[in-house]
Amino acid sequence: MMSQIYNLIIFAFLFLPFSEIKSQPKLSLDFGLGFYQPALEGFDENGAFPSKGVFNRNLLINYAIYYEFFNNARIGYNNLTSFETGQVEFVNFSGAFNRSLHYRIFALETFFRWRPRIELNFTLSPVWGRGVIQMDTEPDESVGDWNELLNSFGDNSPLSKIGSTNAMVKNWFGYAGIIGFRYYLSSRLAIDFKSGFLNNFYKEDNWILNNTRVKGPKLKIDELPIFSFKLIYGIR
Secondary structure, three states, X not given: OHHHHHHHHHHHHHHHHHOOOOOOOOEEXXXXXXXXXXXXXXXXXXXXXXXXXXXXXXXXXXXXXXXXXXXXXXXXXXXXXXXXXXXXXXXXXXXXXXXXEEEEEEEXXXXXXXXXXXXXXXXXXXXXXXXXEEEOOOHHHHHHHHHHHHHHOOOOOOOOOOOOOOEEEEEEEXXXXXXXXXXXXXXXXXXXXXXXXXXXXXOOOOEEEOOEEEOOOOEEOOOEEEEEEEEXXXXX
């Protein structure tokens, strides 16, 4: 993994000196889709959850905003979200369920114009990840329903009471290394293809539910290859 980082850094600094200065909008919005291949063991090995598929395992919704603060560099916020909704079925409980994983990249991106309409770019940035699991439960049975879910993750019925939020949350940190190719359709509109990796320092312990630390699913989301395709619109 470290060799991948070194190669990406070397690549970025090699092309920076040859960059051409071109007039383009400083502020831009990005919208698109991503694709990755995580192993969500806590869900995939548990028959109570909806069946896994491309839309709830591999697809990422992607949006971002960037500001060009230097001739060859941008800063921005890039969000990739994986989500799943459906019905969860346990022995003593059945209800609506949804799960989301957010990969929030605080990006520093360098770039250069290889051709008047073609740009190469590079990102090596920190990631703030967040997982959220929600269930619809009956008020009188919510403690038992949540404990049944936590039991499926390997936690031994840690709750004696539950609040009104009915959501368990987990935060973690990581980093991303991404190389991109951008083609400008006009001075304000472009398409952008990126590939690289996400490395998340996630552990299943210490999810928070009703101010209680509980065990969550085993998610293998370290060293994740990632691809994205976006439409870029320059604001000003």
